[in-house]
Amino acid sequence: MTLWMLAWHNIRRRPARSALTIAAVAIGIAAVVALTAIAWGFESSWQQANDARATDLIVTRQASQNTMPSPFREADVRPLLMQQAHVQQVAGLLSEMLSVSEDGPPAFVFGWEYGSYLWQHLELVEGRWPASAHEQVVVIGTLAAQTLHKGVGDHVDIEGLTFPVVGIFRSSALVENGALLMTLRQMQQTMDKPGKVNVLNIQLDASASETDEAQIQQHVRQQLHGYHVLTSGELVSRNAVVRIAKAMSQVTTLIAGLVGALMVFNTMLMSVSERRREIGLLLAVGWRKAMVMRLIVSESVGLALTGGALGILAGFVLASVLEMLPLMRGKIDPLFSPWFLLAVLGLSVVLGMAGGLLPALNAARTSPSQALRGE
Amino acid sequence: MRHDDARGYRVNTPILTTKKLTLSFDEGRIHALNGVDLRVEEGEFVAITGPSGCGKSSLLHLLAALEEPDAGQRWFRGCAYEDMDDIACFRQQHIGLVFQAFHLLPTLNVLDNVLLPAVPTGRQMADHACDLLQRVGMDHRLQQYPAQLSGGERQRVAIARALINQPDILLADEPTGSLDSVSAGYVLQLLSELRQSMGLTMLMVTHDTDIARQADRQICMRDGRVIA
Amino acid sequence: MNSFWLLVLLLALGGHQATASAQHGTLAMDTGKAVQLRMDVRRYDADGHLLSPLKYALIVQQQDEAQYQLWRVLAPARWRGQKLLAHWQAEHAGAIFWRLSAEGGCLRDAGSFADWPGARQIWLLMRPWQTWAVRQQSGKDDEVNGHDCRWQRVRSPDGRWQVERCMDQQQPVSWRTRLLNHRGNVLQTIDISKLIRRNNGKLAARDFTISDADGSRTTVHVYSGDEDYQPAAGMFLPPEGCAAQPVLP
Numbered sequence: 070m071t072l073w074m075l076a077w078h079n080i081r082r083r084p085a086r087s088a089l090t091i092a093a094v095a096i097g098i099a100a101v102v103a104l105t106a107i108a109w110g111f112e113s114s115w116q117q118a119n120d121a122r123a124t125d126l127i128v129t130r131q132a133s134q135n136t137m138p139s140p141f142r143e144a145d146v147r148p149l150l151m152q153q154a155h156v157q158q159v160a161g162l163l164s165e166m167l168s169v170s171e172d173g174p175p176a177f178v179f180g181w182e183y184g185s186y187l188w189q190h191l192e193l194v195e196g197r198w199p200a201s202a203h204e205q206v207v208v209i210g211t212l213a214a215q216t217l218h219k220g221v222g223d224h225v226d227i228e229g230l231t232f233p234v235v236g237i238f239r240s241s242a243l244v245e246n247g248a249l250l251m252t253l254r255q256m257q258q259t260m261d262k263p264g265k266v267n268v269l270n271i272q273l274d275a276s277a278s279e280t281d282e283a284q285i286q287q288h289v290r291q292q293l294h295g296y297h298v299l300t301s302g303e304l305v306s307r308n309a310v311v312r313i314a315k316a317m318s319q320v321t322t323l324i325a326g327l328v329g330a331l332m333v334f335n336t337m338l339m340s341v342s343e344r345r346r347e348i349g350l351l352l353a354v355g356w357r358k359a360m361v362m363r364l365i366v367s368e369s370v371g372l373a374l375t376g377g378a379l380g381i382l383a384g385f386v387l388a389s390v391l392e393m394l395p396l397m398r399g400k401i402d403p404l405f406s407p408w409f410l411l412a413v414l415g416l417s418v419v420l421g422m423a424g425g426l427l428p429a430l431n432a433a434r435t436s437p438s439q440a441l442r443g444e
Numbered sequence: 445m446r447h448d449d450a451r452g453y454r455v456n457t458p459i460l461t462t463k464k465l466t467l468s469f470d471e472g473r474i475h476a477l478n479g480v481d482l483r484v485e486e487g488e489f490v491a492i493t494g495p496s497g498c499g500k501s502s503l504l505h506l507l508a509a510l511e512e513p514d515a516g517q518r519w520f521r522g523c524a525y526e527d528m529d530d531i532a533c534f535r536q537q538h539i540g541l542v543f544q545a546f547h548l549l550p551t552l553n554v555l556d557n558v559l560l561p562a563v564p565t566g567r568q569m570a571d572h573a574c575d576l577l578q579r580v581g582m583d584h585r586l587q588q589y590p591a592q593l594s595g596g597e598r599q600r601v602a603i604a605r606a607l608i609n610q611p612d613i614l615l616a617d618e619p620t621g622s623l624d625s626v627s628a629g630y631v632l633q634l635l636s637e638l639r640q641s642m643g644l645t646m647l648m649v650t651h652d653t654d655i656a657r658q659a660d661r662q663i664c665m666r667d668g669r670v671i672a
Numbered sequence: 673m674n675s676f677w678l679l680v681l682l683l684a685l686g687g688h689q690a691t692a693s694a695q696h697g698t699l700a701m702d703t704g705k706a707v708q709l710r711m712d713v714r715r716y717d718a719d720g721h722l723l724s725p726l727k728y729a730l731i732v733q734q735q736d737e738a739q740y741q742l743w744r745v746l747a748p749a750r751w752r753g754q755k756l757l758a759h760w761q762a763e764h765a766g767a768i769f770w771r772l773s774a775e776g777g778c779l780r781d782a783g784s785f786a787d788w789p790g791a792r793q794i795w796l797l798m799r800p801w802q803t804w805a806v807r808q809q810s811g812k813d814d815e816v817n818g819h820d821c822r823w824q825r826v827r828s829p830d831g832r833w834q835v836e837r838c839m840d841q842q843q844p845v846s847w848r849t850r851l852l853n854h855r856g857n858v859l860q861t862i863d864i865s866k867l868i869r870r871n872n873g874k875l876a877a878r879d880f881t882i883s884d885a886d887g888s889r890t891t892v893h894v895y896s897g898d899e900d901y902q903p904a905a906g907m908f909l910p911p912e913g914c915a916a917q918p919v920l921p
């Protein structure tokens with residue numbers, strides 16, 4: 070017979086009420102888990118894309134709060150970048166989110182500088198690459214092929230132009246797997262943005278150290294006004310969608326925590342007032358007040374922890390379901406790290422403690438004499 | 445000659461002493477106790493009788509430190525209750541309580557109910573609990589729940605629970621009040637056997653004069669006072 | 673759980689930079705500058721039926737008092753490449769325009785462009801309201817789609833048009849704009865639902881809805897843009913021998 074066993078007996082004693090409380094906590098935790106995993110997955114997917122491209126530094130227009138960086142004239146910036154020490158290659162990129170099918174959700178369309186290192190990390194699954202910078206063709210990611218039901222030999226309409234699909238590629242980055250890719254020249258023509266890019270990717274040579282990187286960053290910042298020079302990691306963490314997704318996961322965590330704690334609080338308060346006599350007895354047979362408080366908090370933590378565990382499972386399911394939705398396909402890649410799951414369990418413990426504290430104090434204030442006299 | 449025993453209490457002094465204990469409710473409108481002076485020797489069996497509402501339960505609660513008096517003093521083996529730094533510990537080590545209403549926890553089985561007072565100690569007491577349950581004749585029902593037991597059986601479990609921490613004093617508030625005469629007789633016999641074998645001091649509130657007569661001493665109360 | 677659907681929506685809409693002035697529905701621009709916008713236009717008739725959705729590319733250039741616009745249809749296929757060229761004079765409420773085929777020739781039967789669903793609605797939206805004098809500065813306070821705003825009234829120089837707009841008190845945004853004729857009847861209501869910040873720091877509408885007096889509705893979503901467009905030489909010149917169409921109402 071231990072305190073935990075007693076707590077568990079008490080939780081099981083009111084199955085319906087406990088189940089409801091656990092469900093409320095579980096729903097909150099599930100939302101936290103799914104949303105956070107998605108937010109992190111989204112971030113890490115972008116990060117992977119950048120890592121895979123072997124990009125060290127990125128130049129964009131000073132970001133407004135918009136989700137994709139504004140286009141700028143490549144010629145205004147490239148010469149300065151090429152002058153910097155250790156810069157091996159500068160590759161232009163123009164990206165847009167466009168609807169490429171009648172009914173489907175918009176997809177990423179990328180234009181990458183032909184012959185640049187950006188293409189090297191892609192793996193061709195089928196067909197071929199564009200033969201020249203001028204060829205009006207696209208290659209599409211494996212996921213895009215699935216969602217658009219297109220294969221090599223099919224055509225896609227992009228902004229009123231028809232592009233034959235000549236190849237299907239696979240990338241380590243989910244964002245790219247769901248994207249359509251053409252040469253930068255073609256993309257500029259299609260979008261009527263000649264000479265424009267919205268990202269310049271810089272690859273440094275192997276001898277460049279982190280201080281070199283920081284130095285280049287500083288140099289370029291001083292000389293280029295109205296532009297951002299970021300390491301690829303910084304770019305990802307500044308991405309508006311990543312930021313919003315993270316902010317939303319934080320807000321959800323806060324709300325779920327509050328609601329969960331309130332539910333637990335309410336349940337425990339009811340339970341304490343129902344069990345006044347038993348609590349009086351525990352005090353009468355020599356339990357300290359602190360022990361009684363521990364019992365009540367153990368019960369509330371037990372409730373919250375069970376809810377947390379179930380919530381993690383539900384969060385897994387929810388994130389996987391969302392991942393499967395056609396609308397979200399290729400845009401999210403939920404990430405569940407063991408540390409995160411541990412933190413969520415930690416959150417449920419905190420939530421249980423917070424919810425159980427006042428009821429526990431209330432229980433400890435029980436007068437055993439009064440409680441045992443009561444009918 | 446006085447000397448201190450292992451627990452630091454003086455021997456040869458009464459186990460329980462009270463002086464001018466008063467207790468009132470409803471902001472002094474109801475006087476439950478009006479100056480109770482009491483002296484109980486080690487190993488004594490004292491029966492407390494008196495009409496309903498005369499303050500018997502109140503006295504037991506004060507002795508068990510479940511309640512604080514308005515005025516007056518209590519000593520355990522010469523040590524004033526106010527001077528004890530851990531009243532919960534005192535209750536746990538020295539006091540066993542038996543109630544008319546049993547107060548068993550319905551969610552716990554017989555064994556766990558008996559073990560309840562030992563939970564804070566963290567000690568493994570299951571063997572001792574089984575032993576006690578055997579002595580009260582309930583060792584064959586360890587896994588059953590209070591709802592499955594008769595009143596007499598429940599009280600026997602409650603007695604085992606009161607004894608699990610090997611108290612010095614057993615305070616019993618109408619232990620047979622809810623029992624039929626056969627069960628009552630059995631429970632009483634059990635209590636007196638246990639008292640003798642364990643060297644317990646026992647204070648028992650009862651309405652039954654036959655029972656009271658078996659005690660070493662009877663105390664009669666009226667209107668919050670001891671009258672005999 | 674609301675935040676879920678917000679996220680879903682956000683990811684679905686994805687990201688882009690795009691511009692259309694939030695201020696009055698027109699493009700408040702510096703002279704000499706040109707912008708390119710791409711928009712999805714969906715027109716619903718009074719019964720809520722979706723007419724053929726359209727995608728436009730719009731290029732606008734401001735030259736002193738004149739504004740040049742080139743509209744090009746990207747979708748659907750049957751109008752793909754057709755163009756509308758318009759010259760506006762800020763002093764006048766109207767414009768002259770030419771309709772061009774995909775090949776660049778004139779379309780002679782270009783009396784109206786009612787066959788482009790939503791075109792007329794957007795067209796009216798392009799009126800250079802920003803130059804019209806404010807007639808009545810502060811009207812009553814109101815709330816539009818959850819935004820507090822205050823009504824004000826402006827009028828075209830020739831007195832034929834009036835515009836009422838509900839201005840945000842913190843930022844230069846008209847959350848609801850009403851276009852009235854000279855008799856004071858509301859012809860159109862424009863509600864802005866989503867803003868975007870341009871490179872120059874000004875706000876622009878990214879999503880808005882135009883409601884007509886007959887109950888029909890046009891939604892516009894600006895999905896791409898270039899605030900620093902380099903127009904090709906002669907881009908805004910009408911082809912040889914094309915007749916200009918009269919000023920639109």
Ligand SMILES: Nc1ncnc2c1ncn2[C@@H]1O[C@H](COP(=O)(O)OP(=O)(O)OP(=O)(O)O)[C@@H](O)[C@H]1O
Pocket residue numbers: 439442469470474475476495496497498499500501502503
């Ligand atoms: N919580 C309380 N509030 C007010 N009055 C109380 C309270 N508890 C006890 N009393 C009163 O105190 C007096 C003594 O009560 P107590 O329970 O000690 O009597 P008793 O002798 O045990 O009676 P019984 O034989 O019926 O159990 C009674 O008049 C009772 O009404």
Ligand SMILES: [Mg+2]
Pocket residue numbers: 500501502617
């Ligand atoms: Mg009583």
